[in-house]
Amino acid sequence: MNLNLKPLKTTFSLCLGYLSLMVIVSCVEEPSPYPFGKCPDPIDATLQDLNVNFTPFIDDRYAIESDTVSFDEFSLVLEFKPEEITSIFNSNSFPGKAYALSCALAYNFSNISNISVTLTEAYGNLQNGMNITYLFEDSAGKKLSELKDFKSIPGFLGFNFKGEVENYSKLKFRTTIFLKNGSQIVVNSNSPTLKTT
Numbered sequence: 001m002n003l004n005l006k007p008l009k010t011t012f013s014l015c016l017g018y019l020s021l022m023v024i025v026s027c028v029e030e031p032s033p034y035p036f037g038k039c040p041d042p043i044d045a046t047l048q049d050l051n052v053n054f055t056p057f058i059d060d061r062y063a064i065e066s067d068t069v070s071f072d073e074f075s076l077v078l079e080f081k082p083e084e085i086t087s088i089f090n091s092n093s094f095p096g097k098a099y100a101l102s103c104a105l106a107y108n109f110s111n112i113s114n115i116s117v118t119l120t121e122a123y124g125n126l127q128n129g130m131n132i133t134y135l136f137e138d139s140a141g142k143k144l145s146e147l148k149d150f151k152s153i154p155g156f157l158g159f160n161f162k163g164e165v166e167n168y169s170k171l172k173f174r175t176t177i178f179l180k181n182g183s184q185i186v187v188n189s190n191s192p193t194l195k196t197t
Contacts, residue, residue: 043085055074
């Protein structure tokens with residue numbers, strides 16, 4: 001049986017050369033810092049409205065005033081309603097581009113000046129009309145009163161109440177977002193009943 005080994009040797013040589021090239025390139029190139037895709041840049045936006053919500057979720061909805069919840073599960077959730085100035089699809093994007101699964105849309109809000117939370121009814125030793133913005137902290141320990149830069153803000157921000165809580169009590173307060181044009185977005189809220197034991 002007479003076999004012509006020349007085509008077989010050529011194919012083997014090409015495969016070996018390609019494999020060597022792949023190994024060299026993988027050793028030279030830096031690994032991608034975003035193996036699952038890079039998160040998109042924040043979207044330039046103006047704030048149009050605000051929803052004030054409370055955790056925990058009960059039956060697939062936020063807790064409401066008529067609910068009674070454990071204080072350990074309670075938090076204030078600010079839901080920003082943006083109007084986009086630039087779109088995610090206009091910024092270095094193309095069809096089929098993948099983003100990391102953990103990405104949450106973030107916004108650069110150009111029209112927010114400040115956020116405050118004031119009591120609309122006395123609570124414990126806190127008087128009606130008192131600014132209690134400093135009593136709300138995010139999971140990293142940053143106070144809502146320290147939030148002055150409104151760039152790279154997600155659509156939802158959660159804050160825990162760090163004041164003294166009376167058992168079976170309600171927080172009644174007003175959230176005000178001051179806009180740079182002098183106008184305000186105001187939301188009056190009553191928390192669920194908070195139980196501490």
